[in-house]
Amino acid sequence: MKNLLNNIWTFIFCALIVIPLIVIFLLAIGSSWNYPDILPQQLEFQNLIKMLFTNSELIHSLTQSILLSLGTIILTLAIAYPTAILLAHYDFFGKKVINLLVYLPLIIPSIALLTNLDFVMIKFSLNGSFVGVVIAHTLFYLPYAIKLLMDNFEQNGNAFESVSKNLGANNWQTFWNVTFPMSKSGLQGAILMTYVVSMTQYLATLLVGDGKFLTLSVRMFPFTTAGKYKIAAIYAFTFLIVTLIPLFLIDKYIIRNRRRG
Amino acid sequence: MTNRKNIILLSLPFCLFFLLFFLSALFKSLITSFGYYPVLNMKKFTWEYYISALSDASFLSISWRTFLFSVVSAFLACIIGMMIAITLYRHKKDRGIVFRITELPVMLPHIFVVIALFQLLSQTGVVPNILIHLGLLQSTEQFPLLLNDNYQIGVIITYLYKEIPFVIVSLMLVLRQMNDKYEVVALNLGANKFQTFWNVTLPMIQTALVNAFIINFSFNFGSYEVPFLLGNQQKELLPVYIYNYYVQGDITQIPLVMSLNMILSVFSIVFAAVLLVISKKIPGGRIGGNR
Numbered sequence: 001m002k003n004l005l006n007n008i009w010t011f012i013f014c015a016l017i018v019i020p021l022i023v024i025f026l027l028a029i030g031s032s033w034n035y036p037d038i039l040p041q042q043l044e045f046q047n048l049i050k051m052l053f054t055n056s057e058l059i060h061s062l063t064q065s066i067l068l069s070l071g072t073i074i075l076t077l078a079i080a081y082p083t084a085i086l087l088a089h090y091d092f093f094g095k096k097v098i099n100l101l102v103y104l105p106l107i108i109p110s111i112a113l114l115t116n117l118d119f120v121m122i123k124f125s126l127n128g129s130f131v132g133v134v135i136a137h138t139l140f141y142l143p144y145a146i147k148l149l150m151d152n153f154e155q156n157g158n159a160f161e162s163v164s165k166n167l168g169a170n171n172w173q174t175f176w177n178v179t180f181p182m183s184k185s186g187l188q189g190a191i192l193m194t195y196v197v198s199m200t201q202y203l204a205t206l207l208v209g210d211g212k213f214l215t216l217s218v219r220m221f222p223f224t225t226a227g228k229y230k231i232a233a234i235y236a237f238t239f240l241i242v243t244l245i246p247l248f249l250i251d252k253y254i255i256r257n258r259r260r261g
Numbered sequence: 262m263t264n265r266k267n268i269i270l271l272s273l274p275f276c277l278f279f280l281l282f283f284l285s286a287l288f289k290s291l292i293t294s295f296g297y298y299p300v301l302n303m304k305k306f307t308w309e310y311y312i313s314a315l316s317d318a319s320f321l322s323i324s325w326r327t328f329l330f331s332v333v334s335a336f337l338a339c340i341i342g343m344m345i346a347i348t349l350y351r352h353k354k355d356r357g358i359v360f361r362i363t364e365l366p367v368m369l370p371h372i373f374v375v376i377a378l379f380q381l382l383s384q385t386g387v388v389p390n391i392l393i394h395l396g397l398l399q400s401t402e403q404f405p406l407l408l409n410d411n412y413q414i415g416v417i418i419t420y421l422y423k424e425i426p427f428v429i430v431s432l433m434l435v436l437r438q439m440n441d442k443y444e445v446v447a448l449n450l451g452a453n454k455f456q457t458f459w460n461v462t463l464p465m466i467q468t469a470l471v472n473a474f475i476i477n478f479s480f481n482f483g484s485y486e487v488p489f490l491l492g493n494q495q496k497e498l499l500p501v502y503i504y505n506y507y508v509q510g511d512i513t514q515i516p517l518v519m520s521l522n523m524i525l526s527v528f529s530i531v532f533a534a535v536l537l538v539i540s541k542k543i544p545g546g547r548i549g550g551n552r
Contacts, residue, residue: 006348006352009348010349010352010359013345013359014359014362016422017362017363017365017366017422017426018362018365019377019381020369020373020374020376020377020378020422021365021369021373021377023376023377023380023381023387024373024376024377027376027380033380036385036390036393037390038387038390038391038394078274079274079275079278082270082271082272082273082274082275083271083272083274083275085271086268086271086272086275090264090267090268090271092268098272098275098276101279101283102275104283104530105283106475106476106479107475107479107529107530107533108479108483108526108529108530109479109482109483109484109499109500109525109526109529110479110480110483110484110485110500111483111484111485111499111500111503111504111522112483112503112521112522112523112525112526113286113483113526115290115503115504115507115518115519115522116286116287116289116290116519116522117282117283117286118507119286119289119290119293119515119519120282120285120286120289123289135278135282138278139282139283142278193368196368199370200369200370200371202370202372202485202486203485203486203504207508217370217372220370220372220376221372221486221490224372224375224376224379224490225490227379229376229379229380232372232376233376236370236372236373236376239370239373243368244365244368247368
């Protein structure tokens with residue numbers, strides 16, 4: 001009896017999480033879902049699929065989102081990877097300061113951080129540029145990426161590196177054959193989350209990008225404020241396809257394969 | 262010697278990036294907030310903007326409202342998230358499909374939840390309609406105003422949807438590493454369930470919980486999107502207020518906006534620091550420090 005009750009609670013909990021996704025899906029494929037309908041009156045898959053392949057605005061947004069997030073992944077890793085090695089394996093004067101600095105972008109209210117950043121971007125004349133937006137996205141996810149990679153390095157320890165160096169490998173050989181392969185799971189997590197977070201950024205893209213980068217998230221906004229939920233949901237659905245499906249596949253094939261092997 | 266070279270090389274990207282785009286942004290807004298703004302030929306340092314910011318009644322009341330709102334929603338997320346995390350862990354539901362579903366909201370943009378809430382909970386939405394069909398309501402006007410309302414209920418629902426799973430996921434990492442024998446021992450020694458939770462489980466997870474609270478609080482306090490979409494225009498929240506101030510285009514107001522930014526940043530840092538110090542002092546502060 002207690003078990004049954006527990007299962008019911010678990011079910012309600014999961015249902016609450018999934019309901020918004022179902023609503024988005026129904027909005028995207030349904031037509032004329034207005035008051036007083038409880039469910040959409042018609043479902044039209046073809047329309048949605050046609051739109052995904054032919055609507056130039058949608059495709060343009062999608063490309064911009066993906067390009068920006070690729071740029072963000074590269075910049076984030078270029079900064080987070082060495083920093084994580086540093087914080088996990090080295091002791092030095094000022095380590096505490098860096099350890100605190102890493103988390104500051106999470107603690108300072110993002111509206112203050114963004115307006116400050118935009119202000120300085122104008123000074124560097126990076127506002128409205130691809131690099132500027134990538135920098136803004138990077139700043140917001142960097143603390144998480146560093147933390148994720150750092151935990152990974154700390155778990156691995158650096159005993160293997162010492163062994164490799166003792167056996168006569170030089171720094172590069174040790175890095176390519178020991179450090180890098182061992183950090184793959186941390187890297188994967190950091191890459192995937194950076195990808196998703198960059199895709200979701202709205203205000204950073206709009207403000208630092210001077211409104212020139214109409215990513216999926218940026219376009220969803222005016223549709224939502226105008227009450228055009230169906231078209232907003234189509235953008236949201238596209239977002240889901242390009243984020244959750246790759247996440248799911250990577251999780252299923254790469255991570256499980258490794259567990260087996 | 263090579264050690265020193267490594268440290269410098271490894272710290273270079275981070276230091277460069279932070280110096281150029283984070284510390285310089287803070288520094289620029291700091292000097293601007295003191296009235297040093299060469300674009301307008303203003304080169305004298307003055308406290309004027311801080312004084313006018315701190316004597317501006319609407320800024321103070323909006324800040325206070327936003328602070329209360331952020332604390333309440335972050336606190337709710339932590340408490341509910343903790344209860345669900347412990348329950349899931351106890352019943353061995355912390356892996357597999359249930360956990361996968363729990364992770365979902367962490368990856369979704371807030372606007373997903375906002376679109377769904379508009380479709381479901383607005384007064385002409387699906388939920389009031391279902392209630393009418395069931396005969397629980399006579400007309401849609403009887404359904405309470407939940408979106409763009411005075412109490413920010415829509416905003417809180419959206420944040421809870423994103424943050425409860427975040428708390429669950431971060432606590433689960435700690436719970437899995439934890440040795441549950443301590444709990445068994447406590448129960449064996451005659452502690453009741455609440456005593457076991459309060460004296461054994463809670464100290465082991467409190468640092469992770471405080472960290473999650475700080476992240477949630479800072480997000481709620483400074484994020485613009487959701488309050489803009491679901492907030493009430495009469496009861497503005499801080500991020501919307503500052504954004505409107507900043508983009509209105511009156512360049513003479515920039516030093517004032519920067520002083521508001523500085524006040525908020527310093528406040529948030531101090532608030533987070535106080536919480537971290539408290540978390541270090543109370544039981545569990547040292548053992549759980551690695552998370």
